[in-house]
Amino acid sequence: MAIDPQLLDYYRRLSERYAGQPVPAGAAGRRARFAEIAATSVVPDPEGITSTDMELVLPGRTLAVRLFRPEGVAEPRLIVYFHGGGWVVGSQDTHHSVAALLAADTGCAVASVDYRLAPEHPFPAPCDDALQAVLWFAEQRDRLRLDAGFLAVAGDSAGGHLAAQAARWANAHGRPGLVNAQLLIYPVAAPVLASESYRAFADGPGLTRDEMAWFWTAFIGAERLAAGAAIEDTRIHLMGAAPQHLPPASVVIVAAHDVLRDDGLAYADYLVRYGAPVITLEASGMTHGFARLQPDVPRAREWMRRAAQAFKELAEDI
Numbered sequence: 262m263a264i265d266p267q268l269l270d271y272y273r274r275l276s277e278r279y280a281g282q283p284v285p286a287g288a289a290g291r292r293a294r295f296a297e298i299a300a301t302s303v304v305p306d307p308e309g310i311t312s313t314d315m316e317l318v319l320p321g322r323t324l325a326v327r328l329f330r331p332e333g334v335a336e337p338r339l340i341v342y343f344h345g346g347g348w349v350v351g352s353q354d355t356h357h358s359v360a361a362l363l364a365a366d367t368g369c370a371v372a373s374v375d376y377r378l379a380p381e382h383p384f385p386a387p388c389d390d391a392l393q394a395v396l397w398f399a400e401q402r403d404r405l406r407l408d409a410g411f412l413a414v415a416g417d418s419a420g421g422h423l424a425a426q427a428a429r430w431a432n433a434h435g436r437p438g439l440v441n442a443q444l445l446i447y448p449v450a451a452p453v454l455a456s457e458s459y460r461a462f463a464d465g466p467g468l469t470r471d472e473m474a475w476f477w478t479a480f481i482g483a484e485r486l487a488a489g490a491a492i493e494d495t496r497i498h499l500m501g502a503a504p505q506h507l508p509p510a511s512v513v514i515v516a517a518h519d520v521l522r523d524d525g526l527a528y529a530d531y532l533v534r535y536g537a538p539v540i541t542l543e544a545s546g547m548t549h550g551f552a553r554l555q556p557d558v559p560r561a562r563e564w565m566r567r568a569a570q571a572f573k574e575l576a577e578d579i
Contacts, residue, residue: 345418347476366569421448432506467548
């Protein structure tokens, strides 16, 4: 199916806005450009959702967190959410509406975490932050008036990668079954840029193969990227080893027109192959980043509602 017309119109407007301007070469310039673009897709929070900024104090660093809560729910379930941006760009501000809408759609509290970014803080710093954030919130659920019997992770793109590896490592190094569920939105799964979707959508729109190569290099370095599929560290290659300590419920949604489509589908197959319950959705007509474009593209909003509903259905039995 073709790319959604309203999504194409969004890209047309974006192209006109930045016509003749090269992609910034460094991380700081890319962050500023991304923040400027993302600001146009942030809307007021849904009715019944409140947000509070807080700080997560960890050894040697402090992470900013924005906690979204559904009003009228005494002890909501918690989803710890990690924003996308290739481990290099993005923030809780650029993905504010993604987290707010996720809270509204799932009825859960959503903690959006600002982890440290590469290349200033390359691997394993973002992974360490994601894991420590999950463990911190697990310990603070009673104090924060959250359901102490449930914990989930979520993330989009590189944030989906961080969420998945954090869930696995939290269950391995926290306690078995600590993370009950995960919602992964067009996740990065492996430092391998040779899949069919990488070839078909190498030039975008939304995300290009060259951009992903740049992001991976900033995150893990050129030498590890060259090793690609041979990497066994599941903090980098989500499928690099036989699975252990997986969450008992997973929802994976991918965009049909996305270089990362096959990453998400391969990870979902990996979960199924080893007996982990998973719902896989392929969002027809969508490109990378559609979760952030819900205010601009009604069909993107509908796909994210479907993903949230699938998550709620799986989580009901936990």
